[in-house]
Structures are given as structure tokens and as C-alpha cells.
Amino acid sequence: MVERPTAARSAGRVDADSSGIGFGRSDSQGRPLLVLLDGSHAIFRAYFAIRSMSSPSGAPTNAVFGFTGALLRLLERWRPDYTAICFDTAGGTFRDAIDPAYKANRPPMPEDLRTQWPIVVRLCRELGLPVLEQVGIEADDIIATLACRGREAGMDVLIVSGDKDLMQLVIDGDGERGAVRQLDERNNIVFDPPAVAEKWGVAPVQVADLLAIMGDAVDNIAGIRGIGRKGAAKLLNEHGTIAGVYAAIEQIASERTRRLLEEGRDAVALAQRLVALVTDADLPIAVTDLAPQPADREALTATFTELGFQRLLARFADQP
Numbered sequence: 001m002v003e004r005p006t007a008a009r010s011a012g013r014v015d016a017d018s019s020g021i022g023f024g025r026s027d028s029q030g031r032p033l034l035v036l037l038d039g040s041h042a043i044f045r046a047y048f049a050i051r052s053m054s055s056p057s058g059a060p061t062n063a064v065f066g067f068t069g070a071l072l073r074l075l076e077r078w079r080p081d082y083t084a085i086c087f088d089t090a091g092g093t094f095r096d097a098i099d100p101a102y103k104a105n106r107p108p109m110p111e112d113l114r115t116q117w118p119i120v121v122r123l124c125r126e127l128g129l130p131v132l133e134q135v136g137i138e139a140d141d142i143i144a145t146l147a148c149r150g151r152e153a154g155m156d157v158l159i160v161s162g163d164k165d166l167m168q169l170v171i172d173g174d175g176e177r178g179a180v181r182q183l184d185e186r187n188n189i190v191f192d193p194p195a196v197a198e199k200w201g202v203a204p205v206q207v208a209d210l211l212a213i214m215g216d217a218v219d220n221i222a223g224i225r226g227i228g229r230k231g232a233a234k235l236l237n238e239h240g241t242i243a244g245v246y247a248a249i250e251q252i253a254s255e256r257t258r259r260l261l262e263e264g265r266d267a268v269a270l271a272q273r274l275v276a277l278v279t280d281a282d283l284p285i286a287v288t289d290l291a292p293q294p295a296d297r298e299a300l301t302a303t304f305t306e307l308g309f310q311r312l313l314a315r316f317a318d319q320p
Contacts, residue, residue, distance in 0.1 A: 031178050032081035034150040034287065036143045037074065038161030039087040039131075043067050043120050045162070045186070047113045056308045060112040064119050064307060070185070071124070074160060075292075082155065082290040084130045084146055086139040087121060093138055095274050102274055105220040119307070126300045128293035130285065140165055141278035148279045149287040151178045162186055165216075165275060167196050168207040201233030209242045212271035213264075223271050224264030227257065242268060 046066025053062040075083070095102045109117075124131045132142050143159055147169050150157045156178040159166050166182055170191055173179035182191040189195065196204045213232035215223025227235075235257075239245045245252075245261065252258050261268075297316065304313045 031154060031156045031173075033078065034082040034084075034146070034155040034157045034178075034290065035074070035078055035080035036146055036150075036157065036159050037071070037083070037085045038139055038143060038159070038163060038166070039067075039085040039120070039124070040139045041161045041163055042070060043087075043113070043117065046070060047110070047116070054308075055306065057306075059307075060116060061307050061309075063113055063116040064123065065309060067120050068123055068309070068312065071127070071129075074185075078158060080158075080292070082150070082287065083292055084132050084142075084290050085124045086142040086146075087131065087133040088139045089133045089135050091135060093136055095138070098273055099270060101220055103219050105217075119303070123300075123303060126296045126303060128295045130290045130292075132283065132285070134281065134283065137278055137281055141281050142283065144169055144277035144279045145281040145283060146287055146290075147180050151180055153287055154178055155287070157181070158183055158190070160185060164200075164207070165211065165277065167191060167200070168204055168277065170196050170204040201230065202236050206236045206241070208272070208275045208277075209236055211275045212242060212268050213245075215271065216275070219274070221271050221274050222267050224260055224268050226260045227264070231257070242272065 043063050047063035050062040050066045053060065053065055055061050071085075121131055121133075132146075133139070134142060140163060143161070143166060147157045147159060151171070154176050156173070157180040159169065159180065159182045161182065162184050169180050170182055170193055171180050172193060179192075182196075183189075184191065191199070193204055196202075196207065200207060200210060202210050210229070210232050211221070211223070213224050213227055213235065214229045215221050215225075224232075235245045235252075236242075239248050246265070249258055249261055252261070295316070300316055301313065304310075304316070
């Protein structure tokens with residue numbers, strides 16, 4: 001089997017192109033690797049990266065093609081012992097019940113992407129890969145739960161997503177527990193704790209509080225208006241947590257900052273509930289049951305033929 005990449009550090013980040021996985025392999029040799037793919041993020045990325053592609057019947061296939069190619073490259077590169085492809089489901093989640101404005105600024109999913117979504121899910125299953133989606137929670141929550149369970153089971157965990165919320169999960173290995181890293185495929189970087197700190201100005205464990213203070217325009221989370229990323233990082237570096245910030249509010253030198261914090265008490269409390277990831281979701285499968293299974297060759301042949309993916313047909317036909 002092709003050996004997985006090993007870590008190489010530069011300025012607090014791990015470049016995934018070097019021999020680098022970024023798990024500090026000196027203290028984690030032999031640990032199984034769990035790769036968790038944010039399927040929802042990946043399919044959107046594929047959709048916008050490739051345009052104007054269709055099947056012999058004229059159905060759009062750009063997202064399916066881009067997603068499948070990226071997925072196969074990921075699997076070939078990292079050779080995971082365990083893996084899961086995690087998707088959002090249609091309908092609301094518990095966060096919408098907390099705040100109806102959550103993500104309300106996002107446009108509807110393009111219709112030509114909506115029709116491709118179930119095909120992507122089907123292809124993942126035909127490839128023998130566990131697919132997880134659960135009503136009421138987001139793919140991020142599924143990933144967070146599996147990452148924590150995999151780490152506790154002694155696995156190293158690689159989260160594949162460009163979503164900044166997931167950086168709160170990044171952590172080094174500790175004795176019997178594995179490390180958690182996040183791979184940003186777009187920029188080809190594996191984030192370890194120093195890399196998260198370099199990018200955001202705070203430790204991974206502080207990322208959720210950072211987002212709660214500064215807000216998140218992508219998810220329509222207001223946070224504390226008037227305090228941005230740098231100001232939020234400064235407060236957290238000085239006081240540790242949001243609770244620590246408010247406990248020391250009278251000692252904060254800036255009158256403006258004190259006023260904004262007072263005015264934003266309710267907003268930041270709401271934001272904390274929205275940005276916190278669920279790490280104990282009731283999932284229908286154990287992390288040790290996420291080993292990839294043999295691909296369904298017959299089903300894949302039919303799907304690739306239907307989609308007109310001739311190169312993928314030939315690729316699987318050549319495999320023993």
C-alpha cells in the first residue's frame with residue numbers, strides 16, 4: 001500500500017504537498033487514520049469549479065464529475081482505514097429553531113445542483129464509502145461527533161473541509177488519543193494547532209468564541225457589532241474565553257470596547273449557541289464501523305455509463 005504523507009512544518013502550517021500529514025507521526029505511528037469529508041462543502045466547490053457539463057441525455061453532471069474526481073484523489077492520497085462522507089439534509093436544523101435568521105441570507109440551491117445531489121450520494125455508496133446525513137443537525141455536527149469519537153478510540157482524524165467552524169476541533173494527539181487535523185484542499189494546507197493560531201490569532205479551542213464575538217456573515221450570525229476579528233482575538237488572548245472577557249469587563253481599558261461588549265451580551269450569547277458544534281450526536285453507526293467496503297462494480301458501471309464518464313469507466317475496468 002502507498003505510504004501516507006508525513007508531516008513537514010513551515011511557519012506554523014503544514015504543507016500537504018511536502019511529505020506531510022501533520023499528525024506528528026513520531027508519537028502516533030501505527031494509529032489508524034479516519035478521514036471525514038464534508039460532502040456538502042465539497043459538492044458546492046465542485047459545482048462552481050466546473051461549469052457546463054452534461055450527460056448523454058443532457059442532464060447536468062459538472063458537480064458529480066468534479067466531486068467524484070476529487071474524492072478518488074483524496075482516497076488514493078491518504079488511504080484511510082476509516083472514512084465517512086457527511087452531508088447536510090434538506091429542511092431545518094436545531095439552529096434554525098434557535099434563530100430563524102441563521103443562514104437566511106443564503107440564496108436557494110441552484111436547480112441544476114439540486115438534481116445532482118442525490119447522484120453524488122448514490123455514487124459514494126456505490127464506491128463502498130459510508131455516507132452519513134441526519135435530519136435536525138448539520139454535516140459539521142456529524143463530523144464533530146465522529147472526530148471526537150475517533151480521537152478517543154485512538155485514531156488520527158483528518159477533516160476535509162474549508163469550513164472555518166471545524167477548526168475548533170483541531171488538536172494534538174495525547175497519549176492513547178489521536179490527533180485531529182483539518183485539510184483545506186483548495187489551498188493544499190493541513191491545519192494543526194499552530195497553523196490555526198497563525199490564521200485566526202487564537203488557539204483552536206478559542207475559535208468558537210472568536211466567531212461568536214466577531215460574527216459570521218456567511219452564516220448570518222451577527223456577533224458583537226463593532227468588534228472584528230483582530231479585536232476579538234485580542235480579547236480572547238487576554239482573557240481566554242467569552243466568560244473571561246465579561247468577568248474582566250471593568251478592567252478593559254477601552255471605553256468603546258466595554259460599551260460594545262455590554263450592548264452585545266445577548267447577541268454573543270446567541271452566537272455561542274449557533275457556532276458551537278454538536279460532539280455527542282446520536283448517530284446510527286459506530287466509528288469503528290466506518291471502514292471502506294469494496295466498490296459495487298456493476299452499479300458503478302451503470303452509473304458512469306448513464307453519466308457519460310468514459311474515463312472513470314475505463315479506470316475501474318482496468319482495476320483487478
